[in-house]
Amino acid sequence: MRLLQERIRKEGKVLPGNIIKIDGFLNHQVDISLMREIAREFRRLFPQEDITKILTVEASGIALGAITALEFNVPLVFAKKAKSDNIEGGLFKSDIYSYTYKKKVTLLLSKQWLCENDNVLIVDDFLANGEALRGLIEIVTQSGASLAGVGVAVEKGFQQGGAKLREQGVNLKSLAIVEEATPEHIRFRDEE
């Protein structure tokens, strides 16, 4: 997606550890007009008429998830990362490793909000090692729902998450795949 690539090139900042900082429009301040364009692109890439739910994970996936759910005219459900008092029993659970927080994190989703009749589109803002998406896919599997696909805004193509998911046959679409990121230069994989 040309528009997204241009924004990353213009405003992205590469920090040590291959961190690509684009929090001026994606995941701290959020450019909602751009999210809307991304959501419309997901609509084009996942034209199935029978998608029933958009699934993401807190926190930074929620903004894109909400705008995507608006575009698809279906509810958003988001997995939580820690057990709060407000979640009762009856949970789908998946343990993932968070590279951001350098520890194990359990993704939780109430069993009430996904069932075998659902056809789920997972969306997230970022894909690097793919742990969050692996956890979300595991939750979809536990629920018995179908997985329509996975839509990602920005994929770090030089990390292994995307490759692993594609090998497993997941219908993954990333709108900007960064192949190489240095403080001087950001290079994208050619668009399909």
Next chain:
Amino acid sequence: MRLLQERIRKEGKVLPGNIIKIDGFLNHQVDISLMREIAREFRRLFPQEDITKILTVEASGIALGAITALEFNVPLVFAKKAKSDNIEGGLFKSDIYSYTYKKKVTLLLSKQWLCENDNVLIVDDFLANGEALRGLIEIVTQSGASLAGVGVAVEKGFQQGGAKLREQGVNLKSLAIVEEATPEHIRFRDEE
């Protein structure tokens, strides 16, 4: 807001400790059509043409924040709750007490995303003790921005957060104020 009150009455579940569970449409599964109606009501209640940013806090405020930002056609910014590696220095900070997690939490917002030229509308899904909103207002004050107002979906009128904010002169609008919640009965404050 009649529509929201009806949904709370129909689907809300009151748990011990005065917890009002409405996570089937507000903060776990999210009814995006309802969020859109709430955002339009905020637009009516905050008709100022010069609002430049919608501010909320992760995680559950983000869905409503994103849809509100779309309605106002301005960026969303959300405060984070813990220091991750991806946040650099230069932060506005406010310490709050989280009743959900029963511990002190620091709200963080990069100084890049709010400045004295901004006119900020804060939104959140829930208001009980008002700690999160107090923290967000403190961050707006630190930034030198103006506070246009605070829009809340559901306020627990029997807790003190709303009263405290109104006493301080905050332009707070809550779309459903629950005065009393028992497993048998939910009563709302009359609409203005």
